[in-house]
Amino acid sequence: MHPADWRLINGERLEAIPAVLARARGNAVARTLSASEWLLRRKRDGRFVAVGRGGAVRELQRGILERADRDDLAALEHADQRGAAPRPVAGLLRRLHELGLDEAGYADDAGLALVPEPHVLCWAGRDRYRRPLWLLGPAAGAWRAMQRAARADGIVLEAISGYRSHDYQLGIFRRKLARGQSVAEILRVNAAPGFSEHHAGDAMDIGTPGERAAEESFEATPAFAWLQRRAGDFGFTMSYPRGNPHGIDYEPWHWRHGAG
Ligand SMILES: [Zn+2]
Structure with missing residues (x-):
């Protein structure tokens, strides 16, 4: 994907950014990232919690995704279509x-x-x-x-x-x-x-x-x-x-x- 097409998809609890933007610290993480399309960050604590490719999501650490985070994953897919429209407050x-x-x-x-x-x-x-x-x-x-x-x-x-x-x-x-x-x-x-x-x-x-x-x-x-x-x-x-x-x-x- 060309950088001009990179997007931040903004959910209520999570935000998705292109995985290529992350600097990998370890080899295992580097491999995971290079095989992924998206990197998901929890907005509240700034932690990277999961990677995604297509519709599939993988936690970066077992149990790190909270239940409410999982609920937000489905919403993220719709957020993509809402563009610049404002999010609820x-x-x-x-x-x-x-x-x-x-x-x-x-x-x-x-x-x-x-x-x-x-x-x-x-x-x-x-x-x-x-x-x-x-x-x-x-x-x-x-x-x-x-x-x-x-x-x-x-x-x-x-x-x-x-x-x-x-x-x-x-x-x-x-x-x-x-x-x-x-x-x-x-x-x-x-x-x-x-x-x-x-x-x-x-x-x-x-x-x-x-x-x-x-x-x-x-x-x-x-x-x-x-x-x-x-x-x-x-x-x-x-x-x-x-x-x-x-x-x-x-x-x-x-x-x-x-x-x-
Ligand atoms: Zn300012």
Whole structure:
């Protein structure tokens, strides 16, 4: 399969990515992966739990697939056909309530809306850390075209981060709660799970080599000057300019596709 056709199929509990993307650690795992089409990751704990080929699924470790994971396997096959359609948010809401987070109150206070995850995301290359970068199809194509155009002008644009799941953001919350922080304290620094533009797959953080990720100093770089001039031509707009109505700190690195 050509990389442009690689997909992340997004379920409620599991996500499937092409097996070729995994770096195998041992020979046995390498053989299993090379014979597989899909690699299944449990979103909640980030563990690789199974491989698949056609309709057949094999656990990577006996008993690692929980019953609810197995129920999600059938749903994954349908997710493939749903494309960019948003996934239901009932599971997210349940978990926000478990954290003691009132999503309606938070939405009002922050002036932000709940952001569902899509069913399918497309390969958009790799980010600065060599991790797979997943975006909605149109955003993925636009990002790659914009990166090429910048390169032709002598500017190197790097992706810092693209799609992030609700589980990813919930994980940040769980770790900070475990360290003794309160929900209110965490919310001062992190968006509530479910409320980040990164969940939708059309927003990304952009950087340039030699510049620290997600720092305001990015605004002084030639890369940022280039983005201000040209990003609009590729459908990207800055979500949080200075003095934005959401009261979110200025984020010169955070750009969203198709919003303008
Ligand atoms: Zn961002």
